Amino acid sequence: MGKIIGAKDLSDNAKKSIVVGRQSGLTMKTLAGMFNVTESCISKLLKSCNGKVGFPVRRRTGRPRITNRMEDRNILMTSRNNPRLPAPAIRREVFVNSPSPPSVATVKRRLNAAGIMGRRPAKKPLITKKNRAARVKWAKDHLNWTRQDWNKVLWSDESKFLLFGSDGIQWIRRPVGSRYNPKYQLPTVKHGGGSCIVWGAFSGTGMGPLHRVKGIMNQHVYKDILQNQMLPHLKSMGRGSIYQHDNDPKHTALLVKDWLKSRRVNVIEWPSQSPDLNPIEHLWEELERRCKNKRAKNSDEKFAQLQYEWSQIPMSSIDTLIGSMRRRCQAVIDAKGFATKY
Structure with missing residues (x-):
């Protein structure tokens, strides 16, 4: 028997086959042996899709994003226009009229996600x-x-x-x-x-x-x-x-x-x-x-x-x-x- 895999490693076709197989009367033990997963994995998969063949996209849990796409773009543009601005200054400039501006940590995360990291600048001679x-x-x-x-x-x-x-x-x-x-x-x-x-x-x-x-x-x-x-x-x-x-x-x-x-x-x-x-x-x-x-x-x-x-x-x-x-x-x-x- 090969190595046991998890539900995340199963393809969408395999998941659909498991649901169809269960509807056809196959036991969870049989399905687990066929797809090389545990019975609990089969059980969780069937519960997550309520026994239906389709797999609807479930909404993410957790706190919603506090900034929208336009604000994210303004954060990046402000940093690119003046690379020497620290995150607190970017926050003040972008959200000057906002009643509830995001935290400095949020601004840093938006910059890091775009690949704009804080770095020590290279020292080079001033050239006129x-x-x-x-x-x-x-x-x-x-x-x-x-x-x-x-x-x-x-x-x-x-x-x-x-x-x-x-x-x-x-x-x-x-x-x-x-x-x-x-x-x-x-x-x-x-x-x-x-x-x-x-x-x-x-x-x-x-x-x-x-x-x-x-x-x-x-x-x-x-x-x-x-x-x-x-x-x-x-x-x-x-x-x-x-x-x-x-x-x-x-x-x-x-x-x-x-x-x-x-x-x-x-x-x-x-x-x-x-x-x-x-x-x-x-x-x-x-x-x-x-x-x-x-x-x-x-x-x-x-x-x-x-x-x-x-x-x-x-x-x-x-x-x-x-x-x-x-x-x-x-x-x-x-x-x-x-x-x-x-």
Whole structure:
């Protein structure tokens, strides 16, 4: 005998056959054996349809909906017009003239049912209209660059790595009432425990230098990095190589510009507020992941960890990042200059 099934698993034709069979004189035990259900299941089915072959739709029990279709639509339209409005504000705006407005929980349920959930917004740079136009122009100018063209670019940037903890929000799952259990706490230290600032570069042909920045990063420190770290690596890439850096004030200082010009360094024009166009941002993320579970006693030890993991980043990661440049350019064009998922 197969597995016993319930009335919910029976098809409408099976239910009709059971009613007809009962009317024809078959016992409930016989019907239960024929359809592989229990006798109580047959009994409940016959009671629910009063022995008739038809199965009328029964009205749902429980409290009736407090909002109608028009009110539900207004809730969704208000949220879509201003995604930053919280549920209480949506309730006040939609039901301003209603003598008995629904609860905030009801408004939340209508939004959730439509797939509009409360989420933390992605943080992206504020991009002005002028910069959006510059981003689109840059993306169109470089949309059809080949892999060989991108291989000539030396990408660079600076990043900060904490010695203790993380800059991001961390989540845990814990039982109710265990907030202060040491198992579910996030340890902290005063002043963040220190940090290690680095300058790094890479190209489509491999990883470049990773240099530790001691003290304040200003135009003089940056010029020294260019002279001692960047320039030797750029020359090793061959003729026609291009250097990339963003429009940070220390990068665009007159001292730095004059030095680059005197050394005949070809610098790619870069649109402001465009970290999504610089693939090195993803290398920083990978480097952070690689060092996540490693404790460092001081900044020297931290930099040693970073330098080792930087050298271990595989060529496949570089190939993936360089291969994404066309998609990045297309994404900027499609977004009309606004920030993209990159």
